[in-house]
Amino acid sequence: MERLTDITGRAAPLPIENLDTDQIMPKQFLRIIDKAGLSEGLLYDLRFDEAGLPRTDCVLNQPAYRGARILIGGANFGCGSSREHAVWGLQQAGFDAVIAPSFAEIFYSNAMNNRLLLVQLERAAVDVLLEQATAQPAADVHIDIEQQTVTAASGRVFDFPLGARHKKMVIEGMDTIDLTLSLLPEIEAFEATHFERHRWAAVL
Structure with missing residues (x-):
């Protein structure tokens, strides 16, 4: 597997506090016996209304954020049940990293074990990135995994913690x-x- 040392791409803002794995991947999409098709269920109730029609106010349905590689979330991202499908769904939807003020412990382990990079930043830093992603959807965010830094389009650089074990797992796959x-x-x-x-x- 190729080494992954950096991630660069547009970021989708989803500042929802305590977004749990039941919301990230609803239970009706857990019936399959493999990982295929989970992107369809990702954040389904946020993306679609009761009639199954796309919600235009959902960032993931907006053309400006199509192809986003980075998701910027709220605190305690990934809380709730330990379903690994939440991680797989995010990856199948094209996300390589999630940036948030904090993550649920089990979700963090599941993500790193599957090479979904989780970047924990101070609230103020996350707010800067959220503001940029909202005002400039096409602006790229650069994550340097080896240096453990996030660089906004404005040039501001933020450091993030990453243990040696998880760092090796993500970089080496x-x-x-x-x-x-x-x-x-x-x-x-x-x-x-x-x-x-x-x-x-x-x-x-």
Whole structure:
């Protein structure tokens, strides 16, 4: 898998606080046995009315944000149930990153495990990006994963935290299994030393 060191593209503003995974991917779209077609269910109740017609006030239905690679959300993004389908749906809809003031813990782990980059910024920084995305839909946002920075179209740069493990997973395209297997020589060396010191354990 190719290394992913940066993400550049237009950003769609969706400043909804406590947007939960039930809203991101409603239950009726969880019946499938694979990942196919989940983009159709993404934020369905926000995108469509009771008659199934597109809501023109929803940012994801507006032509100006078509092809957006980055979603800018509100605090506690991804709270609720642990359904991984919410992450898959965002990715199938073309999003490579979500920027928000905070994320639910389980959603954060699911996203990083699937290479959906989550960028946590201070509220003031998120507000700057939201204002830009609203006023200038075509303006790009640049995320440098290696440097852990977000650059707005205005040139303002914001730093974001990212643990070494999650950073490696996103850049190298690794999930937790891949990450564990990358440490196989160290694991085998520990195992050999451990059983040499505790031979009775090897017998059991």
